[in-house]
Amino acid sequence: MxxxxxxxxxxxxxxxxxxxxxxxxxxxxxxxxxxxxxxxxxxxxxxxxxxxxxxxxxxxxxxxxxxxxxxxxxxxxxxxxxxxxxxxxxxxxxxxxxxxxxxxxxxxxxxxxxxxxxxxxxxxxxxxxxxxxxxxxxxxxxxxxxxxxxxxxxxxxxxxxxxxxxxxxxxxxxxxxxxxxxxxxxxxxxxxxxxxxxxxxxxxxxxxxxxxxxxxxxxxxxxxxxxxxxxxxxxxxxxxxxxxxxxxxxxxxxxxxxxxxDRADEGIRRRREIARRYDEAFRENSEITILNPSVQEPDKGVGISHAYHLYVIQTSRRKELYDYLRSQQIFAQVHYIPVHTMPAYQELGWKKGDFTLSEAYYQKCLSLPMYPSLTDEEQQYVIESVIRFTT
Missing domain, CATH: 3.40.640.10 (Type I PLP-dependent aspartate aminotransferase-like (Major domain))
Known part of the structure; x- marks a missing residue:
């Protein structure tokens, strides 16, 4: 792969x-x-x-x-x-x-x-x-x-x-x-x-x-x-x-x-399709929490349409999963390190502990591959790799 x-x-x-x-x-x-x-x-x-x-x-x-x-x-x-x-x-x-x-x-x-x-x-x-x-x-x-x-x-x-x-x-x-x-x-x-x-x-x-x-x-x-x-x-x-x-x-x-x-709408449709497949794969996984699952899309009756630039999951073993996926040639990413914890902002007086919810989110978040040209086979490989690690 x-x-x-x-x-x-x-x-x-x-x-x-x-x-x-x-x-x-x-x-x-x-x-x-x-x-x-x-x-x-x-x-x-x-x-x-x-x-x-x-x-x-x-x-x-x-x-x-x-x-x-x-x-x-x-x-x-x-x-x-x-x-x-x-x-x-x-x-x-x-x-x-x-x-x-x-x-x-x-x-x-x-x-x-x-x-x-x-x-x-x-x-x-x-x-x-x-x-x-x-x-x-x-x-x-x-x-x-x-x-x-x-x-x-x-x-x-x-x-x-x-x-x-x-x-x-x-x-x-x-x-x-x-x-x-x-x-x-x-x-x-x-x-x-x-x-x-x-x-x-x-x-x-x-x-x-x-x-x-x-x-x-x-x-x-x-x-x-x-x-x-x-x-x-x-x-x-x-x-x-x-x-x-x-x-x-x-x-x-x-x-x-x-x-x-010219193909922006096509790209959005594909992103949502990828998100739904992730949702179905991880919904019952006790190790993973899905941030904003696609059940909240308008066709499900809620009135919010997620654009899915990122597909974010949360896990208490984020670092281990990140490293494991890289070993499998899957380059997941973390979005984002809280801005107030950056040295350039700590110099202004902000510090770790100021925004506990943001910091707790950062400790667990991981963005899985999400882009329109991601193939079904590639996504299935990502899903299987995540499940293999978490079960």
Whole structure:
């Protein structure tokens, strides 16, 4: 059996042809493929605006800038996420505060966030960054209600969840990242994500004011739009109106993204099929707890659609199982080491023991192989290997 990673890209001949066509075109960057990808992605997610950027971390940074995060800002996020979800606040000089997770979902616990908000005067906090961890959607309707009560903005980190959704109190399907309840959302196109472009990211929003800021911040703070210029010396003229960054996404990568997006629904269906097979295999295994089993999908009557970027199990013998699977050429992974325990955050005063639920989750979590091109035979080998170890 060849090595089986926890995630991998799926590149087809159509993807390759799309990139070659763009390489042979007049534009390698700042060309028409950027806007084409943005419009197609916005339509897929169901939002008004989309802004393509260099990667998911750049997307988070630009969102924080567009929402005016600064040295006086305090923002709440989860410890169970990739570091970028928190780092984007620090890039702007702000303070990161954590709230613990709901151990049944791995998501930021809204009650823990409320407790944190109630412990300080109103106005102490400026925003929240919830994460659709592993592809399981955050109940953003509930977060929005609380955010409005405390005058907070919301950045939805939806990197794991394109294609996921929850059903709100009105019975309306709300796609992850559609901007109905969050001010902005971000996505990543890293190779292990649903849509793979190598590097790349997207910001989605329904707010025109934020959209206009993002377009300028993405390109050095420069604009050429005549209606925004203070002066106009001619067709060549541009103005740098704020301090921005070179966070553009090149046309070759957006061409790949467009091609990948064409089969996004197919990929989601396959991920859910893989999840159901894992669920059936492990449901009666006393050594394993499944995080967010697929019984919670909408076709089972619950109204939540898991996007399954990750398939996470928990076991008290995580390290031993991890090592055993590697010996069998199965490269499972751990997501995530709690951010507050990282040395760079312990230097700020956070310490082990601050968020016991997140730390307990970390001690047991393991992500099994989950990607659309995982074959039935490969998955069966993974299942048999896990069962062989745990029984």
């Amino acid at each position: 060849k090595p089986i990673p926890y995630g991998r890209q799926h590149i087809t001949q159509e993807d390759i042809d799309a990139v070659i066509t763009t390489l042979q075109s007049d534009y390698l960057t700042q060309g028409p493929k950027i806007e084409e990808f943005e419009k197609k992605f916005a339509q897929y997610i169901g939002c008004t605006y989309a802004v393509a950027v260099a990667n998911g971390t750049a997307a988070l940074h630009l969102c924080a800038l567009a929402l005016d995060v600064n040295e006086n800002s305090r923002v709440i996020t989860t410890p169970i996420t990739f570091a970028a979800s928190a780092n984007c606040v620090r890039y702007c000089g702000g303070e990161v505060h954590f709230a613990d997770i709901d151990p049944s979902t791995g998501l930021l616990d809204i009650q823990k966030v409320r407790q944190l908000l109630e412990s300080k005067p109103k106005g102490y906090y400026q925003g929240i960054i919830p994460v659709d961890f592993a592809g399981y959607p955050v109940d953003l309707e509930a977060f929005r209600k609380m955010a409005d009560e405390y005058n907070l903005w919301i950045i939805e980190d939806a990197c794991h969840a394109p294609g996921g959704y929850f059903t709100d109190s009105k019975g309306i399907k709300q796609n992850c990242g559609n901007g109905v309840y969050a001010d902005v959302a971000i996505f990543s196109f890293h190779p292990v994500k649903h849509i793979a472009t190598g590097e790349g990211g997207m910001i989605t929003t329904n707010r025109k004011d934020i959209y206009e800021k993002l377009l300028m911040l993405r390109t050095h703070g420069i604009t050429r739009k005549p209606e925004l210029l203070h002066e106009n010396h001619g067709g060549w003229y541009y103005e740098m109106q704020t301090l921005g960054y070179n966070y553009r996404m090149p046309d070759m990568l957006t061409a790949l993204g467009i091609s990948q997006l």
